[in-house]
Amino acid sequence: MVFAVLRDNQLYANKKKCVFAHSQIQYLGHQISKEGVKADEDKIRSMISWPRPSDVSGLRGFLGLTGYYHKFVQGYGEIAAPLTKLLQKNAFKWDNEAEIAFENLKTTMTTLPVLALPDWNLPFTIETDASGSGLGAVLSQERHPIAFFSQKLSQRAQGKSICERELMAVVLSIQKWRHYLLGRKFTIISDQKALKFLLEQREVQPQFQKWLTKLLGYDFEILYQPGLLNKAVDVLSRVELTAEINAITTTGIVDIDTVCKEVEKDKELQ
Numbered sequence: 001m002v003f004a005v006l007r008d009n010q011l012y013a014n015k016k017k018c019v020f021a022h023s024q025i026q027y028l029g030h031q032i033s034k035e036g037v038k039a040d041e042d043k044i045r046s047m048i049s050w051p052r053p054s055d056v057s058g059l060r061g062f063l064g065l066t067g068y069y070h071k072f073v074q075g076y077g078e079i080a081a082p083l084t085k086l087l088q089k090n091a092f093k094w095d096n097e098a099e100i101a102f103e104n105l106k107t108t109m110t111t112l113p114v115l116a117l118p119d120w121n122l123p124f125t126i127e128t129d130a131s132g133s134g135l136g137a138v139l140s141q142e143r144h145p146i147a148f149f150s151q152k153l154s155q156r157a158q159g160k161s162i163c164e165r166e167l168m169a170v171v172l173s174i175q176k177w178r179h180y181l182l183g184r185k186f187t188i189i190s191d192q193k194a195l196k197f198l199l200e201q202r203e204v205q206p207q208f209q210k211w212l213t214k215l216l217g218y219d220f221e222i223l224y225q226p227g228l229l230n231k232a233v234d235v236l237s238r239v240e241l242t243a244e245i246n247a248i249t250t251t252g253i254v255d256i257d258t259v260c261k262e263v264e265k266d267k268e269l270q
Helices: 002-008 041-048 056-067 076-087 096-109 162-176 193-198 206-215 256-265
Strands: 024-027 030-033 036-039 124-130 134-141 144-152 185-190 219-224
Touching: 036 041, 041 056, 041 096, 056 076, 056 096, 076 096, 076 134, 076 144, 124 162, 134 162, 144 162, 162 185, 162 193, 162 206, 193 219
Parallel strands: 124 185, 185 219
Antiparallel strands: 024 030, 030 036, 124 134, 134 144
């Protein structure tokens, strides 16, 4: 099949750089096989044995190595946050919080999952979440994770409403995985009913418009799943999703700020 693709597209491969009849290969720090993609075991050992950083240079090296595999880690940004803040000018001071984050990140790296290879015949699903300090998402197909995304929120972003933070998680994750999603219909799962409501509107408040314009050109539907507290794929496999939208039909201007404030007050929707 590979040779057929090369032939059909008039592409050539360098024989000296090719391997044949192998069940798995090493490529750019990854092991690729029919099971999927996983981190190189030698790199994992290097992360586990990394000594406690004594300066910014050592810390930057550790975060550079672990960050290369961030797509394997759910919530990498939040786990590494106490360490990344030490990279700021004159901010390096190794304390108990840094030590805990350092050891937690090492532990996380010992349990990296095997990520599935994308199947272009199957639809993609994105599950998003936003906390008070960070954003997170997982891209999957048939409940098998393909990649994880996380980002720490700035102080300014932390002050935004939960509705806007959830919208940020959707937009940034879609942009992150643009090469998978553009030109294909996909599904977004969220536990925020206000977000589903927001994306159904024809006219919205100005603070949301800049985010919504970034979604133009993408074909997706929103599924609202209440109580989505654990985004692990094996948990989602036991949940039946039924709510969906197929078209934008609501008219008129809705005060989304009021909706978001009411949602934040309602314990059942949190």
